[in-house]
Amino acid sequence: MTEPFEAVLEVMATARTIHRYLPDPVPEKDLGRILYAATRAPSGSNSQPFRFVVLRDGERASAAKALLAESFRSQWSRKSSNEGWDRGSGLDRDSPKARSARAMRQFVDGFERIPVVVLACILRFHPPNPYEGASIYPACQNLLLAARALGYGACFSVWHLPVEDRLKAMLDIPEHAAISLTITVGRPAGRHGPLRRRPVRDLVYDDAWEQSAAWVQDPPGSRFSRSGPPGARRFRPPSVAERDLK
Ligand SMILES: Cc1cc2nc3c(=O)[nH]c(=O)nc-3n(C[C@H](O)[C@H](O)[C@H](O)COP(=O)(O)O)c2cc1C
Structure with missing residues (x-):
């Protein structure tokens, strides 16, 4: 079930x-x-x-x-x-x-x-x-x-x-x-989803601003997007998820 x-x-x-x-x-x-x-x-x-x-x-x-x-x-x-x-x-x-x-x-x-x-x-x-x-x-x-x-x-x-x-x-x-x-x-003329969103660790902080939340993760098969507010894109340092990959 x-x-x-x-x-x-x-x-x-x-x-x-x-x-x-x-x-x-x-x-x-x-x-x-x-x-x-x-x-x-x-x-x-x-x-x-x-x-x-x-x-x-x-x-x-x-x-x-x-x-x-x-x-x-x-x-x-x-x-x-x-x-x-x-x-x-x-x-x-x-x-x-x-x-x-x-x-x-x-x-x-x-x-x-x-x-x-x-x-x-x-x-x-x-x-x-x-x-x-x-x-x-x-x-x-x-x-x-x-x-x-x-x-x-x-x-x-x-x-x-x-x-x-x-x-x-x-x-x-x-x-x-x-x-x-x-x-x-x-009724949609095409198919539904999957959504594309930024990695969850870009969006969730633990304890304080930009502190990585190690306990959140995207489920297997998640699709990602890179869009976001223009200001955030212009000034954005590497995302938490990107830093974790280094
Ligand atoms: C507050 C708000 C306003 C939106 N306005 C428009 C709009 O005017 N025209 C449109 O085509 N989509 C609009 N959208 C849909 C967004 O563009 C869409 O949710 C976003 O691109 C993500 O696409 P997805 O939901 O298919 O993942 C709006 C969504 C929200 C939440």
Whole structure:
């Protein structure tokens, strides 16, 4: 029998961001379970200051998806040109960069056909609290993991920002709520996971900053990424894991 830890880790380690979706609708039974899981997340003082607006194919939902689609297309065009996604290795059709760029293009071009789009909204704190996001993002992650556990894929995005005010007006989202994330959900057109992340020892310190935690290790078969905040990359000394290899 699979141990609960192994089962949970399998879901976490394969919950990749999905950009390519099949158009199949998500049955309400599954969608209900995914949203139920989301709402079981912890929040400050158990205040649950999050609300999820689910967009499927109703009249207002379709109009909101069309507006989002416009914004997603322009945000991707801007990002891909600023970051040179169509330059360098991106010119080679078979490179990972070119494949990712094609998936992104498919994502934004087919946005209206993604079966479910969830607007994760936060009820703003008064006075504004810099930590308010900490009370909504656990719920978003629960949603992502529950979707993965049922065989669906999801993507977090902030590309609603340029049209947030218009969306709020269109969907009667009150002044005191803000859209923290747009989350797409559907059956993935390709395969799920594995995730690529930095080695765990780069990210976990024991006792004090940058003190290696000898007792953590990546399980066999882990895949690694080297990306991180630009500042950290620019100034980064060799990682703890790299030093351990020397
Ligand atoms: C706060 C947040 C904002 C994100 N915004 C976007 C976005 O606007 N567009 C997008 O395609 N992906 C977005 N992502 C997805 C990340 O790019 C993705 O999680 C990351 O590249 C790692 O990919 P993986 O989850 O497949 O491993 C966002 C993720 C987070 C947590």
